[in-house]
Amino acid sequence: MTRKHVFAAAGVLAALAAAGPALAEWKPDRPINIIVPWSAGGSTDQVTRVVAPILEEALGTPVVVVNQPGASGSIGTKAALDAPRDGYTWTANAIANNATYAVTGLLENTSIDDYRIYLHVANVPVVSVNADAAEQDFAALLEKIRGGGITVGTAGVNSSGGMALAALHEAAGDPFNARMVTYDGGNPAVIAAASGEVEATTQLAVEQAEMIRGGRIRPLAVLSDKALEIEGLDPIPPITQWLPDMHVAADYFGVFIPAGAPQEVYDAVDKVWQEKVMTSPELKKYATERGAVFAPAYGAAARDQAMPVVVSEACGRVTRGEAVIDPKEIGIDCPSG
Incomplete structure (x- = not known):
């Protein structure tokens, strides 16, 4: 190969190397x-x-x-x-x-x-009740669920809150008289619990944190095997304190x-x-x-x-x-x- 050909080949390779990243980099041209x-x-x-x-x-x-x-x-x-x-x-x-x-x-x-x-x-679901509810821990709430029953606000069957409620039923067994009331999202479900429209919610901690801070709802348990710590709040005890065999992921x-x-x-x-x-x-x-x-x-x-x-x-x-x-x-x- 002549020097001319070597320089030509090197030039092509350099051009390809320079073009490679540009071709691979996505530049969105609209929202x-x-x-x-x-x-x-x-x-x-x-x-x-x-x-x-x-x-x-x-x-x-x-x-x-x-x-x-x-x-x-x-x-x-x-x-x-x-x-x-x-x-x-x-x-x-x-x-x-x-x-x-x-x-x-x-x-x-x-x-x-x-x-x-x-x-x-x-994210982790939290079982919370209206601030005026008599139940001070999950044991008391579970007793009520097994007796007269409660209403629970969630964002629907397939939402995190809905799946959490189903998992609680599976872990606690029957009788389990918790009637799900569904909303278009976790935020309105939590607001319903805070207003007393429903007695409890099983939505995620991130959806409840501000209402807990404001004293509008009372957290009773987190669906985890360890306590949940949220900045500025008392630790929320794990559900395994009451349902030790409950599987959480x-x-x-x-x-x-x-x-x-x-x-x-x-x-x-x-x-x-x-x-x-x-x-x-x-x-x-x-x-x-x-x-x-x-x-x-x-x-x-x-x-x-x-x-x-x-x-x-x-x-x-x-x-x-x-x-x-x-x-x-x-x-x-x-x-x-």
């Missing part, structure tokens, strides 16, 4: 919509509005949070799945919801693998980009997640103040992190007779026995 399939003020809405500005600054385009509630989050989720797979329409939720909508028949032919997963926090939340978008979209968001979200002081502050766990992850690591709660919720639906399809059809194997 990104994140569909929150619940009403404003709930757990998903809260944390998505913390994360959206981080994404907006890093990607250099507006990131718009769109609330589209209904049918336990399945309406907004379907809207995201039905949108063009161009990287401009995402959704947000608890990953256990998106992964198990098909099991309950709310959405057909969907699974966890329909998304690239970006997790940010883990962390409920991971995040934003999800439907599969089928250009690879450059996922590569760009992966980078933002790693460099900005996983070190975000704003997100850490939110978690500390609201009683969430700061737990960012993305891609395969996020999927692995989320699977325990996905399996728990999907298989719990089978145990409780709420499943319309076998979880195995969407790749979830339930433990035998």
Whole structure:
């Protein structure tokens, strides 16, 4: 090869090297919509509005949070799945919801693998009562549930609060006279408990923190095997203090980009997640103040992190007779026995 050819080849390689990163870097040219399939003020809405500005600054385009509630989050989720797979329409939720909508028949032919997963926090449900309620601990509330019964506000059967109530029933056994009253999101469910419209709520700590601080509701137990500490509040005792055999799994939340978008979209968001979200002081502050766990992850690591709660919720639906399809059809194997 002549010197001329060597220089020519080197020039081509240099040009390709220079062009490579530019071709791989996604530059959004219009706003990104994140569909929150619940009403404003709930757990998903809260944390998505913390994360959206981080994404907006890093990607250099507006990131718009769109609330589209209904049918336990399945309406907004379907809207995201039905949108063009161009990287401009995402959704947000608890990953256990998106992964198990098909099991309950709310959405057909969907699974966890329909998304690239970006997790940010883990949330825990809290059993709380109206501030004027006589019950001072979960034992007293359980006694009332086994007797005359109570009303419990949740965001629906497939919401975190609804699944928490079902899990409590499963762990406590019958009789369990807790009548669920459903709302369009966790925030209105908690407000209903604070106003006395319902007697209790099992929604997430992040949705209850301000009402607890304000003395509007009284927390009795957290669905965890250890006490929950929220900045400025007394620790909330774990449910295992009363139901020691109750299985609890962390409920991971995040934003999800439907599969089928250009690879450059996922590569760009992966980078933002790693460099900005996983070190975000704003997100850490939110978690500390609201009683969430700061737990960012993305891609395969996020999927692995989320699977325990996905399996728990999907298989719990089978145990409780709420499943319309076998979880195995969407790749979830339930433990035998």
